[in-house]
Amino acid sequence: MIRTESLPTSEGVLAAAQSIAAILPPTPLLPIEIGAVRCHAKAESLQPIGAFKIRGAWWALSHVEGKDVVAVSSGNHAQGIAWAARKLGKRAVIVMPRDAPRVKLDNTRALGAEIVLYDRPGEDRDEVAARVIAQRGGTLVHAFGDTRVIEGQGSAGCEIAAQLGRSPSRIVTCCGGGGLAAGLALACPEAAIDIVEPEGWDMVGQAIARGEIVHAGADPPATICDALQPTATRPVNLQVLMNRAAPGVTVTDDEVRAAQLWAFAHLRLVLEPGGAAALAAALAGKVALDEGTVIMLTGGNADPDRFARMLAG
Structure with a gap:
């Protein structure tokens, strides 16, 4: 089953925030200085699973009827x-690329999910997920289009x-399919939203x-x-x-590596490449910064x- 729903709302974001605050402490908002500008970085890499994705997963699964859920993810x-799923007593099957980082595959299994592997490139992950649902049933929880x-x-x-005591003036965020960027746009309607994507993978930017x-x-x-690396955003995003x-x-890639090194040296944080993309754009001078800017550090x-080889140069 694939859920079809109305557009997300600011009211829904507030309700999600209340639900998540009841189970998770807020992640740190760290003061940083880039050039002559003092701004902040939101350390979502310090979530229990090492990434912001825990937020959307919790809120979505809190509304799923039945015990079986299916997801597609790197x-x-x-x-x-x-x-x-483990916290809510549900069973999770995750369609993951065979070339996903070993740490992500191992951690997903350790949390109790079953993994179905596919080849990237070569296989359509959404088709693989559709076959899983047709064979076993379950509810698809899309990574960014839900x-x-x-x-x-x-x-x-x-x-x-x-944490700021006011709305941020600007949020700089990594962007895969646009789920985080869309959620932040709803949560902070007064803030400018700058999305950052890997070179050659700016499907959301081109779509906007x-x-x-754009595929x-x-x-x-x-x-x-x-x-x-999603091949396209979704209409809702x-x-x-x-x-x-x-x-x-x-x-x-070089700008991302430089951001990983900067975060390790200045913030004592380990960031995965995608989690450092927004910081990479800020350090490279590709986005405007002011004292009300918040840079999302999305995954660790x-x-x-x-990572060790990158540190060693």
Whole structure:
């Protein structure tokens, strides 16, 4: 079963924030300085599963009837679904790419979820998920195109406003399919939303610029940002982000690595590549910054060996 719902709302984001506050402490809002600008970074990498995805997973699964849920993910949504399913007494099957970082595969299994692997590129992950549902039943909880997931991700914006004591002027966020960006846009309607995507994977930015869904080409470039590789956004995300988010910027692998190094040196944080994308854009001078800017640090599930090699240069 694939859920069809209305658009996410600001009221839904507030309700999600209240529900999430009852089970999870807020993540730190860290003061940082980039160039001559003092702003803040939201350390979602310190969530129990190492990523913001726990928010949308919890809120979505809180509204799923029945015990069986199915999700598609390269790793962070998978862990969020697995964590929420275990806490809510549900069974989770996650469709994951065979080349997902080992740490994400291992952590998802450790949380009790069953994993169905697919080849990337080569297989359509949504078709694999559809076959799982046809064979076993269950409810699909989409990683970014689900109304409740979007509202849950927006709870991070409610935390930011409470921690700042005011609305942020600007939020710089990584963007895969647009679930987090859409949620933040609903949570902080006065804030500018800057989305950051890997070079060659700016499907959301292009969609905003054109006003229609844009699909990745047949041979998209390689990127170290494994968490930011959806081949297209969804209509619900685009509808929320149109006229709210700028078309966005892209970052290179080298810029992402520089951001990972910066976070490790200055914040003592381990960030996975996708989790450092927004910081990469800020450090590279690709987005405007002011004292009301908040930069999202969205994930810390870095492959240990790759991270060690990156630190060693």
